[in-house]
Amino acid sequence: MKAVVFHGPGEKAWEEVPEPKIVEPGDAIVRVDTTTICGTDLHILKGDVPAVTDGRILGHEGVGTVEEVGSGVSTIQPGDRVLISCISACGRCRYCRVGAYGQCRNEGGWILGHLIDGTQAEYVRLPYADTSTYKVPEGVPDEALLMLSDILPTGYEVGVLNGKVQPGDTVAVVGAGPIGLSVILGAQLFSPQHIIAIDLADSRLEAAKQFGATEVINNSDTDPLPRIQELTDGLGVDVAIEAVGIPATFELCTRLIRPGGRVANVGVHGEPATFHLEDLWIRNVTVTTGLVDTYSTPTLLRLIEAGKLDAAKFVTHRFKMSEFMEAYDTFSRAGETGALKVVVTRD
Numbered sequence: 001m002k003a004v005v006f007h008g009p010g011e012k013a014w015e016e017v018p019e020p021k022i023v024e025p026g027d028a029i030v031r032v033d034t035t036t037i038c039g040t041d042l043h044i045l046k047g048d049v050p051a052v053t054d055g056r057i058l059g060h061e062g063v064g065t066v067e068e069v070g071s072g073v074s075t076i077q078p079g080d081r082v083l084i085s086c087i088s089a090c091g092r093c094r095y096c097r098v099g100a101y102g103q104c105r106n107e108g109g110w111i112l113g114h115l116i117d118g119t120q121a122e123y124v125r126l127p128y129a130d131t132s133t134y135k136v137p138e139g140v141p142d143e144a145l146l147m148l149s150d151i152l153p154t155g156y157e158v159g160v161l162n163g164k165v166q167p168g169d170t171v172a173v174v175g176a177g178p179i180g181l182s183v184i185l186g187a188q189l190f191s192p193q194h195i196i197a198i199d200l201a202d203s204r205l206e207a208a209k210q211f212g213a214t215e216v217i218n219n220s221d222t223d224p225l226p227r228i229q230e231l232t233d234g235l236g237v238d239v240a241i242e243a244v245g246i247p248a249t250f251e252l253c254t255r256l257i258r259p260g261g262r263v264a265n266v267g268v269h270g271e272p273a274t275f276h277l278e279d280l281w282i283r284n285v286t287v288t289t290g291l292v293d294t295y296s297t298p299t300l301l302r303l304i305e306a307g308k309l310d311a312a313k314f315v316t317h318r319f320k321m322s323e324f325m326e327a328y329d330t331f332s333r334a335g336e337t338g339a340l341k342v343v344v345t346r347d
Helices: 039-046 142-146 151-161 178-190 202-211 225-231 247-256 277-283 297-305 321-332
Strands: 002-006 012-016 028-036 062-069 081-084 123-126 133-135 170-174 194-199 215-218 237-242 257-265 286-288 315-320 341-345
Touching: 002 321, 012 321, 028 081, 028 142, 062 123, 062 142, 133 297, 142 297, 142 341, 151 178, 151 257, 151 297, 170 178, 170 247, 178 194, 178 202, 194 202, 194 225, 202 215, 215 225, 225 247, 237 247, 247 257, 257 277, 315 321, 321 341
Parallel strands: 170 194, 170 237, 194 215, 237 257, 257 286, 315 341
Antiparallel strands: 002 012, 028 062, 028 123, 028 341, 062 081, 081 133
């Protein structure tokens, strides 16, 4: 089969690799029908995730068809179409038993495209298949389901829920890429007064308006703080959500927050950020971090089925698997191409 293989920072290739095989009784082999590229994949290619080693197949999102299951799998069978979760959950360890699947202690958590081979391939091996897949419901297109593999639960759990967005809040979302847009979409479920999107690219700010931002600020040459203070009677925002993963955006969030406010960091950071504890401690600011657990996936899936969340509108570009390198180029130059999510399907 063919797959996108990581060969060190800045190096990847669409190349021939062996097909995966069942290793453990809880495994499933899934034919990947639809997959995508995540901002985390770009962080890996920058060298921000050193645990990813030469030869690893990238990708942790997908929708596919079950080809084979191990003897311990009971909830899916060959022929079933499934949503692949970016988080693999054993379902038994102390973290999985409280829904913190991202911290699974039995070699689960975020492993696809990280510690084991991932979904940017024609076939993928899925450990803990019973607790790490969801059957595809009737009438929901793959492109919408694909957003539930990672970005929608990530934005909702690590941004909106960790940030404790409440009715009437003013929320700043720093970074209007796919994760930031997921935060904007999820925040609207809690009726905030203002959702302010901050980004360097006008194309992404325009997308943020379409996703529900009530105010947008291009901070390429403008300090957002004066406008934030104008909107909040000088206090600052109730919730600031970091959705990029670089020091400057985290530090901006800590400048925008009001006393007693909450900073929720969602972005994947590859280098240290300055944490101005000398300024924040006296203002009762709460800072949260997190890897997605995907405990919200069933809820978000019901909202998509009911038409309450329009997940398919993330998709801006479509490619075949044989065009994977072109898909990466388009996604990596999102400021120029306007890419939000690229969808890659079998040839």
